[in-house]
Amino acid sequence: MEELSVHPNAFVRPSASKGIMGGLALNSSEMVLLCEGVGYEVIFIESVGLGQNEIEIDNVVDFVVYVVPPGSGDSLQGVKKGIMEIADMIAVNKYDGDYENVCKRLKIDLQHAIHFQLPRYEDWIVPVVLCSAQTQRNLHKLWDNCLKFQKNVGKDILRKRHKQSVHNMWSYLSNILMNTLKDDDEQHAFAEDISSIKKKLQKAEHFLPYEGAQYIKNKIFRA
Numbered sequence: 001m002e003e004l005s006v007h008p009n010a011f012v013r014p015s016a017s018k019g020i021m022g023g024l025a026l027n028s029s030e031m032v033l034l035c036e037g038v039g040y041e042v043i044f045i046e047s048v049g050l051g052q053n054e055i056e057i058d059n060v061v062d063f064v065v066y067v068v069p070p071g072s073g074d075s076l077q078g079v080k081k082g083i084m085e086i087a088d089m090i091a092v093n094k095y096d097g098d099y100e101n102v103c104k105r106l107k108i109d110l111q112h113a114i115h116f117q118l119p120r121y122e123d124w125i126v127p128v129v130l131c132s133a134q135t136q137r138n139l140h141k142l143w144d145n146c147l148k149f150q151k152n153v154g155k156d157i158l159r160k161r162h163k164q165s166v167h168n169m170w171s172y173l174s175n176i177l178m179n180t181l182k183d184d185d186e187q188h189a190f191a192e193d194i195s196s197i198k199k200k201l202q203k204a205e206h207f208l209p210y211e212g213a214q215y216i217k218n219k220i221f222r223a
Contacts, residue, residue, distance in 0.1 A: 069094055088120070089129065114128070
């Protein structure tokens with residue numbers, strides 16, 4: 001990253017997730033469109049550390065690379081639903097020195113896990129690549145697989161982007177509504193109702209959070 005940040009043809013920008021689930025900033029998709037609009041042909045998005053079920057990255061990018069270090073336990077978690085299911089390529093990092101044999105075993109375990117998953121694309125089998133960021137070993141194989149994916153699955157990428165646009169619209173709407181309704185200083189038609197419900201819940205009256213949510217929903221859609 002230090003080398004890339006000073007490259008004359010590269011632009012690196014950090015974006016805080018601001019508590020948004022999924023490991024990405026809410027406006028990540030718009031940032032991608034902006035970079036494409038000014039002429040950047042290759043855009044990398046590095047998400048923050050993800051849990052097994054945090055898969056928001058798949059709603060922003062065309063190609064998901066899941067980087068797995070040896071000894072992470074992902075060989076066992078691979079059979080679970082979640083991030084393994086959205087990976088278009090798995091890179092087993094630290095394939096150097098004392099970790100070589102560990103990486104080889106992890107690759108076999110991951111390939112077994114992939115075998116039991118339904119493929120996302122008709123013309124693509126998720127590759128597991130052994131590599132080393134430190135020694136740059138096999139890094140060319142990562143890029144070769146990116147190009148191969150683009151060639152084999154290109155017809156599906158546009159459809160995926162259309163679905164992403166709809167998903168991201170709902171994400172924005174959800175965030176806007178939640179921030180508006182939760183803001184005590186925001187003056188809107190439901191402010192008094194929400195304030196009353198919050199007081200009931202804080203006083204531990206016989207009033208469930210679910211009932212409060214349903215009440216607010218009914219108020220909004222009757223307005």
